[in-house]
Amino acid sequence: MSDSQSLIQNRPPSVANLFLERIEATPDGEAYRYPVPPASGEGPDEWRSYTWGEAARRVFAIAAGLMDLGVRPEERVAIASGTRADWILCDLGVLCAGAATTTVYPSTNAEETAYILADSESRVLIAEDAGQLAKARECRAQLPDLAHVVVIEAEGAVAAEGDPEGWVLSLDELRKRGEAYLEEHPEAVKETVGALRSDQLATLIYTSGTTGRPKGVRLPHDAWSYMAKAIAATELVRADDVQYLWLPLAHVFGKVLTAAQIEVGHVTAVDGRVDKIIENLPVVRPTYMAAVPRIFEKVYNGVAAKARAGGGAKYKIFKWASGVAREYAKVTQDNFRRTGTASAPAGLKMKHAVADKLVYAKLREAFGGRLRACVSGSAALAPEIGYFFAGAGVHILEGYGLTESSAASFVNPGEAYRTGTVGKPLPGTEVRIAEDGEILLRGPGIMQGYHRLPEKTAEVLEEDGWFHTGDIGELSEDGYLRITDRKKDLIKTSGGKYIAPAEVEGQFKAVCPYVSNILVHGADRNYCTALIALDEPTIMGWAEEHGMGGKSYAEVVGSDEVHKLVDGYVQRLNEGLQRWQTIKKFRILPRDLDIEHGELTPSLKLKRPAVEKEFGHLIEEMYAGAREA
Incomplete structure (x- = not known):
């Protein structure tokens, strides 16, 4: 048995356990960076940090505060917030309290927010601000299970006439309640984490869905513990990495990155403001980041537009350099596949070196200049755009997974990545291609089922654990998967x-x-x-x-x-x-x-x-x- 297989098979029952291990291993190591806007409202943000020890104190206080509110194991606590460090700390607080997180996109309207909160029977809602509080208040009559709303940004988020006593409290107030609870019950959090079972519900993620009502996907603690260990085993991320995390944490793609980080222990800079990405990259200078294809398409279109605006000569150089990048990527990837060396003919190497000075180096600087790898998921990346970035030295490793498979089922392996494919299955994940071309998956990352929808679960999940993805694909002889399309599309x-x-x-x-x-x-x-x-x-x-x-x-x-x-x-x-x-x-x-x-x-x-x-x-x-x- 390999070391990676041993680590996966002997994994702890929960990411909460991994979090306690991480705190013990590197309490003074930097964990999360977060931006603080200037008081004047003008000028750049100031980036501050939490060490793992500082993060733990906040997480434990949140967990104990939830216990003090009466939240019990596997009961649901919803989070309706944009991507920020507080989201991660609250999610860990929910897990360390033995409860389960229901994720809600902050862009979700009041009607659908109410549906998710009611269907999940969420007992507490952690709301980002007064706007998210207002959605819950508007639909409070439909939410008999919702006992409290905890507001992260407390300004303007106060109790209103008609609110039950204690229905609204700030995140600071919750933490203070937790600190007081821990004075009386100092071992409460560690004991709760110690009692967690791998099959307990950890997360309820509602698929945004392209049709109809969203379905709640039930993911147990074991799914995240497995994901953390399996991603670490791929060596996709390293302990000295700086990750830039902007993806929605209500989405499974963003959520899985938080589990992997805890296992590996690298730094994550967290800011979900999409309009700040271009500004943040040169400041954060990440070595690793994940994104959806639309971001890479926008960057490519922006670079092309800038070259065009620079006049005919500059645009001609850009088009030439784009062609060189694609040719170079295709040749080096093909040679690596055949020989294990990413080589290129001398003439192409010379053209590539010239294009690098004229175009590619500036592109890499826009990403912060230290980017070792990007992971692209959630939708297909156009191969020609992937080849352009690969040839320019921005290595985009496509991956594949679904909410129902805890996000990461396949990912391209480091140097051996192949543009146009989603790579190989994670260790511990099985894949099969059905007669009609549908991709079937089985493994620890697969959901328990859809919340309160046994008929829908039976449509996609076989009794022996095989999950029908609804995607059509092809496997190469050496295990690389290429997605062709959605079966229904x-x-x-x-x-x-x-x-x-x-x-x-x-x-x-x-x-x-x-x-x-x-x-x-x-x-x-x-x-x-x-x-x-x-x-x-x-x-x-x-x-x-x-x-x-x-x-x-x-x-x-x-x-x-x-x-x-x-x-x-x-x-x-x-x-x-x-x-x-x-x-x-x-x-x-x-x-x-x-x-x-x-x-x-x-x-x-x-x-x-x-x-x-x-x-x-x-x-x-x-x-x-x-x-x-």
């Missing part, structure tokens, strides 16, 4: 041809630097069409350069000039497609797709049914008068 044209829309959409994102989102449609039709949303900063920059300055976004994207521009990229896309995959017609949307309109999930996945419903008139317009075969 495959398009069958009226001519009987199957098309994977995500594959076509990914190729378009690689050729068109202005696209933000694209939806390919063609089910039961005799040709494919597309709805295309353009990235506002990049297309408005193009408009300024082409005599359209002063016009609104809607006016710009509705213009003949932009239609002609996009049509050129659609034709380039079509050149590389099979005839039945080609986009015959397209419409540019008057606005970008977003979470607020329900067209994207909080992890920025496309909700196809919602987009097709909202813009159905444009789809019908593209098929009007066409003869359907």
